[in-house]
Amino acid sequence: MPGGVATAAAEPIVLDAIGKRYETASGAVQAVDSVSLTVRAEEFVTLLGPSGCGKSTVLSMIAGLVRPDAGRVLVDGAPCTGPNPEKVALVFQDGGLFPWRTALDNVTFGLELRGVPAAKRREIARGLLEPMGLRGFERKYPRELSGGMRQRVAIARALALDTPILLMDEPFGALDEQTRLLMGEWLVGIRRRARKAVVFVTHSLLEAIALSDRIVVMTARPGRVKDVVDVALPFPRDLNAPEVTDLRAKLWEQVREESLKAMGSPP
Amino acid sequence: MTVLAWRLGILVVGLGLWEAVAAPLNPIFYVGPSALPGALLQMWRVPELPNLSEHVWLTLREIAGAYLLAVAAGLWLGFLFGLRRTVGRVYEPLLAALYAVPSVIWYPSLMLFFGLGPASKIAFGFLLGFFPIVLSVLSGVRQVPATLVTVAQSMGARPWTVFRKVMLPSMASTMAGGLRAGLALSVVGVLVGEILGSRAGLGYVINYAYGLMMTREYAVLAVIVAAAVLALDAAGALVEARVKRWAG
Numbered sequence: 001m002p003g004g005v006a007t008a009a010a011e012p013i014v015l016d017a018i019g020k021r022y023e024t025a026s027g028a029v030q031a032v033d034s035v036s037l038t039v040r041a042e043e044f045v046t047l048l049g050p051s052g053c054g055k056s057t058v059l060s061m062i063a064g065l066v067r068p069d070a071g072r073v074l075v076d077g078a079p080c081t082g083p084n085p086e087k088v089a090l091v092f093q094d095g096g097l098f099p100w101r102t103a104l105d106n107v108t109f110g111l112e113l114r115g116v117p118a119a120k121r122r123e124i125a126r127g128l129l130e131p132m133g134l135r136g137f138e139r140k141y142p143r144e145l146s147g148g149m150r151q152r153v154a155i156a157r158a159l160a161l162d163t164p165i166l167l168m169d170e171p172f173g174a175l176d177e178q179t180r181l182l183m184g185e186w187l188v189g190i191r192r193r194a195r196k197a198v199v200f201v202t203h204s205l206l207e208a209i210a211l212s213d214r215i216v217v218m219t220a221r222p223g224r225v226k227d228v229v230d231v232a233l234p235f236p237r238d239l240n241a242p243e244v245t246d247l248r249a250k251l252w253e254q255v256r257e258e259s260l261k262a263m264g265s266p267p
Numbered sequence: 268m269t270v271l272a273w274r275l276g277i278l279v280v281g282l283g284l285w286e287a288v289a290a291p292l293n294p295i296f297y298v299g300p301s302a303l304p305g306a307l308l309q310m311w312r313v314p315e316l317p318n319l320s321e322h323v324w325l326t327l328r329e330i331a332g333a334y335l336l337a338v339a340a341g342l343w344l345g346f347l348f349g350l351r352r353t354v355g356r357v358y359e360p361l362l363a364a365l366y367a368v369p370s371v372i373w374y375p376s377l378m379l380f381f382g383l384g385p386a387s388k389i390a391f392g393f394l395l396g397f398f399p400i401v402l403s404v405l406s407g408v409r410q411v412p413a414t415l416v417t418v419a420q421s422m423g424a425r426p427w428t429v430f431r432k433v434m435l436p437s438m439a440s441t442m443a444g445g446l447r448a449g450l451a452l453s454v455v456g457v458l459v460g461e462i463l464g465s466r467a468g469l470g471y472v473i474n475y476a477y478g479l480m481m482t483r484e485y486a487v488l489a490v491i492v493a494a495a496v497l498a499l500d501a502a503g504a505l506v507e508a509r510v511k512r513w514a515g
Contacts, residue, residue: 063421085423096418100436100513109432110422161422 010077012165012197013039013062019070019222020057030222031057034071037216037225041164044191044198046212048205048251050259054223055201056093059167062199063090075165085110089158091168095150097142103129103153104138110161128156132186148179155187159194168200172207181239184210188235205251209244210237217254220262227254298486306483316484317472323491326457326469329385333392334453341397341449345404359405366398371459378464388460388468396453403445407438436513443510447503454496 017034032054039045047055060066061073064082073080075087089110097106107125108116116124129138132152142150151171158166172180184207191198191211202208208215209231217227229251233243282300289299298306310316348355348362374391381387411434419433461470469492476485 065417065421083421083423085421088421090418090421092414092418094414096414098415098418098433098436100439109419112432113419113422113424113428 010074011038012041012043012076013037013199014074014077015058015062015071016074017071018058018061018068018073020054020061020066020068032061032068033222033224035218035223035225036071037228039165039197039199041197042195044200044211044213046200046202046208046215047218048202048208048215048255049218049223049226050220050255050262051203052262053218053220053258055203055218056169058218058223059090059169059199059201062165063088063167085113085161085163087163088165088167089161089163091151091154091158091166091171093170093173095142095154095171095174097150097154097157099142102139102141103134103145103149106142106153107156107160109157114161124160125156128159129153132156147175148183151175151183152186155190159190164196166194166196166198168198170201170203173202180204180207181210185236187211188237192235203255205248205255206239208251209247210239215251217251218258220258226258294482295480296482298483302483303487303490306487310484310487317475319472322467322469322472325385325467326461329388329457329461329468330392330454332385332389333457334396334450336389336393337396337400337449337453338446340393341400341445342404345401346408348401349405349408355405362398362401362405366402370394370456374460374463377460383464383466385468388457388465388470391460392453392456395456396449399445399448399452401445403441403448404438407441407445408434410441411437439513440507440511443507447500447507450503451496451500454499458492 015035015037017036018032019030019034020032022029022031035054035058037045047058049055057066061068062075062080064073064075064080064084075084098109101109104122104125107128108121111121111124126138129135132155134149134152134156137145137149142153145153151174155168155171158168172183175183188211200208200211212231215229215231216225217229218224219226229247231247233241237244286299286301289297294302310319344358344362348358370391373394374387377387377390377394381390415433415437416429419429424432457468458470458473461468462474463470465471465474469488473485473488473492476482476488
């Protein structure tokens with residue numbers, strides 16, 4: 001790859017003391033306050049915290065969908081000025097699939113915008129859907145698919161862009177516990193094949209432990225970085241291992257504290 | 268299949284009842300369905316009576332003109348008010364207020380502006396057809412899920428692409444409903460306009476027959492209009508169902 005030295009020098013994502021306030025009817029709300037974080041190449045970082053702690057806002061700022069009003073966001077060394085579909089792909093909370101497009105046509109959407117020829121688009125989409133267990137479902141509409149399938153289509157749509165950075169906003173939040181854990185296992189497999197820097201948002205402790213290289217625990221509003229925990233366990237992870245149990249207890253201690261704060265102070 | 272059989276059955280029973288009720292009554296005021304084919308033939312053959320096909324053709328052209336104008340203005344203003352928030356806030360209450368006023372009260376002024384000819388009928392058909400279209404576009408724009416717009420933007424879609432590939436498909440069913448209702452009302456507007464005052468068109472012939480106590484001829488015309496409107500609406504429903512299937 002040309003410019004390999006330069007790419008190696010620039011970290012995929014650098015957040016430098018970013019902050020965001022929202023104006024609401026009942027006054028200004030500081031959603032995110034001076035969050036600094038560096039995500040390295042091929043690293044899987046999870047933002048963990050209580051609901052409404054600004055995790056999704058941080059993700060939106062990395063995606064260039066929301067502009068921080070303090071600090072800087074660097075994507076691949078360059079300041080982020082808006083959506084950057086060449087570098088960053090996003091998976092949304094509820095999937096965000098287009099209901100009038102088939103599974104296949106949902107996956108090809110981003111490639112369509114890039115002007116990739118139709119035959120090539122379909123080839124790429126099929127290549128992504130097949131190993132996800134969606135062979136034979138290419139022509140189904142989102143309403144005809146199960147929740148887990150829809151979420152896989154949404155992930156395939158993001159992977160189709162073939163970006164070095166993948167952002168995932170509670171992608172399995174709407175699924176039941178079992179499906180969620182299975183999807184997690186499946187994502188670990190995907191991740192090993194597709195070498196990407198991933199930022200994953202969740203409020204599930206177990207999901208965070210199962211997937212992450214690093215877990216960033218965030219505080220209740222305003223969202224700040226409370227703690228950064230390295231998870232140095234080999235993949236695939238045994239979620240019943242004693243290290244996992246210890247880590248879970250430690251994370252729960254921190255998240256519990258913040259959740260109580262969040263509950264005590266109404267938004 | 269059974270539904271179709273039932274519908275045919277209801278039609279036959281309805282016609283039978285109509286015939287049974289009308290038969291013993293004064294034929295000047297009451298006409299059964301059996302009298303209609305003869306009356307239709309007579310209208311076609313007797314040169315002194317108004318030329319039916321000419322009048323029907325004129326009415327169809329008026330409807331087409333009124334509807335096309337209603338669609339053009341409805342889409343344009345609907346998108347303008349829906350996409351430009353401030354403009355929408357200024358004009359939408361005005362639109363709602365106008366919609367609440369019974370449109371028939373405007374008809375005399377339309378006649379004064381546009382005269383007895385087709386123009387006033389087109390204007391009235393336009394006025395009636397316009398409201399459901401513009402309102403459906405407005406509510407359609409508001410129904411577009413914000414997430415889907417964000418999804419497209421995150422993949423680099425520019426405003427025009429977002430409009431074409433996200434907004435239009437999201438609002439297609441709502442808009443199809445409004446366009447269908449607008450067509451039905453444009454037809455009503457043109458016919459009512461013709462009946463209230465005109466020198467040509469289907470509505471004029473209806474008024475003519477009624478005025479001369481030609482009850483048989485009047486009944487034929489009423490049935491023709493009913494059948495035409497039903498056919499038009501069925502076609503509209505088919506298109507709407509297709510759009511809905513496509514837009515999910």
